[in-house]
Amino acid sequence: MRFLMYEVDNRASANTPPSPALMAEMGKLIEETTKAGILLATGGLGPNPTRVRSSGGKVAITDGPFTEAKELTGGFALVEVKTKEEAIEWAKRFRKIVGDGESVIQEVFGG
Amino acid sequence: MLQSVAVTAADAHRAIDAVWRIESPRLIAGLTRIVRDVGLAEELAQDALVAAVEQWPESGVPDNPGAWLMATAKHRAIDRLRRNARLERKREEIGRELEAAQKMATAVPESGGDFGDDLLRLVFIACHPVLSTEARVALTLRLLGGLSTEEIARAFLVPESTVAQRIVRAKRTLTAANVPFEVPAASDLEARLASVLEVIYLVFNEGYSATAGDDWMRPALCLDALRLGRLVAELLPREPEAHGLVALMEIQASRTKARVGPAGEPILLLDQNRGQWDQLLIRRGLAALERAEALGGALGPYALQAAIAACHARARTGEETDWAQIAALYDALAQLAHSPVVELNRAVAYGMAFGPAAGLELADALVSEPALKSYHLLPSVRGDLLAKLGRPDEARSEFERAAALTRNARERDLLLERAAACSRS
Numbered sequence: 224m225r226f227l228m229y230e231v232d233n234r235a236s237a238n239t240p241p242s243p244a245l246m247a248e249m250g251k252l253i254e255e256t257t258k259a260g261i262l263l264a265t266g267g268l269g270p271n272p273t274r275v276r277s278s279g280g281k282v283a284i285t286d287g288p289f290t291e292a293k294e295l296t297g298g299f300a301l302v303e304v305k306t307k308e309e310a311i312e313w314a315k316r317f318r319k320i321v322g323d324g325e326s327v328i329q330e331v332f333g334g
Numbered sequence: 335m336l337q338s339v340a341v342t343a344a345d346a347h348r349a350i351d352a353v354w355r356i357e358s359p360r361l362i363a364g365l366t367r368i369v370r371d372v373g374l375a376e377e378l379a380q381d382a383l384v385a386a387v388e389q390w391p392e393s394g395v396p397d398n399p400g401a402w403l404m405a406t407a408k409h410r411a412i413d414r415l416r417r418n419a420r421l422e423r424k425r426e427e428i429g430r431e432l433e434a435a436q437k438m439a440t441a442v443p444e445s446g447g448d449f450g451d452d453l454l455r456l457v458f459i460a461c462h463p464v465l466s467t468e469a470r471v472a473l474t475l476r477l478l479g480g481l482s483t484e485e486i487a488r489a490f491l492v493p494e495s496t497v498a499q500r501i502v503r504a505k506r507t508l509t510a511a512n513v514p515f516e517v518p519a520a521s522d523l524e525a526r527l528a529s530v531l532e533v534i535y536l537v538f539n540e541g542y543s544a545t546a547g548d549d550w551m552r553p554a555l556c557l558d559a560l561r562l563g564r565l566v567a568e569l570l571p572r573e574p575e576a577h578g579l580v581a582l583m584e585i586q587a588s589r590t591k592a593r594v595g596p597a598g599e600p601i602l603l604l605d606q607n608r609g610q611w612d613q614l615l616i617r618r619g620l621a622a623l624e625r626a627e628a629l630g631g632a633l634g635p636y637a638l639q640a641a642i643a644a645c646h647a648r649a650r651t652g653e654e655t656d657w658a659q660i661a662a663l664y665d666a667l668a669q670l671a672h673s674p675v676v677e678l679n680r681a682v683a684y685g686m687a688f689g690p691a692a693g694l695e696l697a698d699a700l701v702s703e704p705a706l707k708s709y710h711l712l713p714s715v716r717g718d719l720l721a722k723l724g725r726p727d728e729a730r731s732e733f734e735r736a737a738a739l740t741r742n743a744r745e746r747d748l749l750l751e752r753a754a755a756c757s758r759s
Contacts, residue, residue, distance in 0.1 A: 258450070259356065260564030263614060301614075303557065308345075308352035312399075319397075333591050333612070 225263070225331040226310040228317070230297040232324055241321075248320045256302065256313060267298040297321070301331065346391035354383055355480035357400040359565075362477050363452035365407055366515050368431055372459050373505030376477065378414070382407040408432060453478075454569045455515045461530040464511045469504035470533045472497050478565070479558045489555045490540065527570065531579045531636065534562045538583050543600075543742070551594060556587050567622070574631020577622045581640035584619030585647050588612040599744050604652040616647045638667045657687035674703045675711075682715055690722040710739035714749060721756060730756035 241249070256262035272287040300317075304310050307330070314326050358379060365375035382403045396402040412432060460473040475481040475489075483501065487494040518526040541555025560583050567576040592610035593601050623644055626637040642663045649655040664680035677700055685693020697716050706712045717732030733753035737746045 258565055258568040260561035260568075263618070303561075304352075305355060305554070305557075306348060306352055308348040309355055312349070312352045312356060333610075 224305065224307065224310075225301060225303050225333075226307070226328050227299060227301055227331050228310065228314050228326055228328050229268075229299040230321070230324055230326050232297070245321065252316060252320060256300070261302045261304050261309075261313070263301045263303050265298065265300040297324075343391050346395075347387065349395050350383070350386050350390055353386070353395065353399040353403075357403055358383075358480045359453055359456065359478045360400065361403050361407060363456040364404060365411070366456060366459070367452050368408070369411060370515060372456070372477070372508055372515070374414075376505070378407040378410050379403070381410040385410075450569055451517070453565070454517050457530055457566055457569065458518060458526055459508060459513060459515060461526075461533045462508065462511075462513050463526070463529055464507055464513060465504050467533070467536070469500050469507070470529070471536060472500045473504045474533050474562065475537065475558060476501055478562055481558065489552060489558075523573075527573060527575065530566060531563075531575060534559050534566065535579060535583070535636075537562070538586075542586060543745075551590065553590050556583070556590065559583060560587060572629060574626040574629035575634040575636050577626040577629070578631055578634050578637030578640050581619045581622035581626060582636050582643055584615045584622060585640060585643035588615035588619065588647065600748050603646060604655075608650065608652075611647070619647065620644055633666060633670065635667065635671045638663055638670065642667075655686070657683060661687040674700055674705045675709075677703075678706070678709075678712055678715055681719075685715075685719050685722070690719045694719040694723065708739055710736040710745070710749070712736075713739065717749075717752065717756075721752075721759075726756040726759050 253262065253265060270288065272289070274283075274285045274287065274289070276283045276285070300313075302310055302313060304313070307328070310328050314328055318324070318326060361379045361382070362372070362375050365378050366372045369375050369378070385406050386399075386403060390396075412429075415429065415432075456477060457474075460477050461470045465473065471490075472486055475486050476483065481489075483497045484494050487497045490497070517523075538556055538559030541552045541557075541559060543551065560580075563576070563580045563583050567573075567580045570576050588611050589603070589606060591612065592606035592608070593603070595601050619640065623637065623640045626632070626634065626640070631637050632641070642660050645656050645660050645663070661680070661683040664676065664683045668676050668680055677696065681693045681696035681700070683693075684696055694716065697712070697719060700706055700712055701716075703712075713732040714736035717729045717736060720726075720729035720732060730753045733749050733756065737749035737753065740746050740749065
């Protein structure tokens with residue numbers, strides 16, 4: 224089963240760059256999940272998202288940041304594991320490193 | 335209320351399973367280093383698992399479950415050592431090591447410790463040449479894949495007791511042979527690594543085209559193999575063949591969805607909807623192949639097979655396939671690792687690159703090959719080439735022979751259908 228894990232946040236601080244210590248811890252976790260053979264893809268997300276909205280056949284473009292709503296921040300990881308619980312266990316390890324905040328895990332169905 | 339308790343307990347067990355899958359290889363590896371006996375190490379790890387199953391549903395999963403399991407297993411080890419006369423001789427020696435290990439465990443946070451070396455030693459023990467191939471497969475899945483005996487039995491369609499027996503005997507053999515817990519010396523590494531990669535690819539292939547049963551594929555087994563392959567490649571980053579095998583498996587696995595039809599029937603490579611190929615796995619496979627080649631391993635047997643798979647992966651349509659390149663790669667593979675099965679694949683590539691007559695010439699040379707006597711793919715390939723040459727009667731009887739030889743129900747259906755199509759043409 225594949226799961227996409229990402230962080231959602233609405234704090235202004237979400238756009239501040241991570242500390243070197245945090246980067247080092249993240250590096251270790253990425254190495255560990257790579258070694259475990261479960262990390263398929265991962266990446267960091269840029270700070271200013273753009274929204275592309277369609278309504279009644281019209282498309283509207285708005286540039287972020289969107290302080291009023293929770294948005295994807297930080298980064299994402301696509302993992303391949305046997306159960307949802309396994310994905311949760313990895314997400315717990317990730318949260319322990321990054322501190323307060325919220326991650327979302329969603330199953331990804333085959334393309 | 336009762337129901338919610340039951341749900342919570344079930345949730346807890348699933349959470350424990352997940353932790354076990356993540357932690358058990360490192361746990362067993364670390365314990366083997368301490369007690370110098372992989373069988374005992376696994377028992378201790380199991381003891382820790384039992385303790386977790388007893389305690390976690392009440393207490394919740396601890397903050398650092400890996401460290402918890404290790405600490406619990408070490409306590410059990412000390413208990414056992416106190417009780418077990420069998421290990422009396424070793425007691426002092428192991429006691430000292432345990433003490434040292436415990437000191438280390440408190441001094442170094444578990445997440446910061448490097449388990450890589452222990453894991454690698456465990457890989458080489460589980461795939462040790464003193465064991466039969468079947469035993470290596472069972473032990474590898476059990477110790478490194480975190481699979482239960484029941485899961486292994488289900489994957490290979492054998493009774494659970496058979497797998498349990500294999501594992502018990504394998505552990506006994508390792509103890510009796512006094513197999514050291516070490517990474518092989520450089521002079522031995524290539525041969526020992528080949529044995530490891532063989533086990534992993536065997537697991538992959540059993541999942542990729544099951545030799546028996548009603549399902550043509552068992553994708554979960556492919557994923558287990560991929561996971562093991564990625565692990566070994568990361569543990570031995572300088573070994574090109576480890577990356578070659580990963581490349582081969584990633585690219586083959588990229589076709590998982592496309593190679594089975596809605597009714598579970600196999601779909602041949604050239605008939606597959608390439609839009610269903612998993613581009614992420616293809617990219618990972620091509621990257622792994624590049625790593626193998628950059629390490630000077632382009633001509634390794636797995637790297638060559640991966641390069642062949644890559645030719646297919648790069649072609650956006652079947653017509654775009656570079657068959658001449660594939661034929662050349664099979665030539666290289668046949669020189670390196672001559673086998674009737676490679677020859678048969680070479681025949682297929684020649685048939686595509688240089689016409690069915692060229693392919694049939696190679697395939698015909700294999701008819702008297704004893705190793706292929708009951709191999710269904712030989713008549714299947716010959717049937718295909720004969721059909722292309724406009725010889726439907728001969729083609730039909732080849733497909734029928736192939737259908738009678740395969741043990742896989744889905745494949746049999748496909749072959750009988752092709753036989754019937756010959757009668758119609």
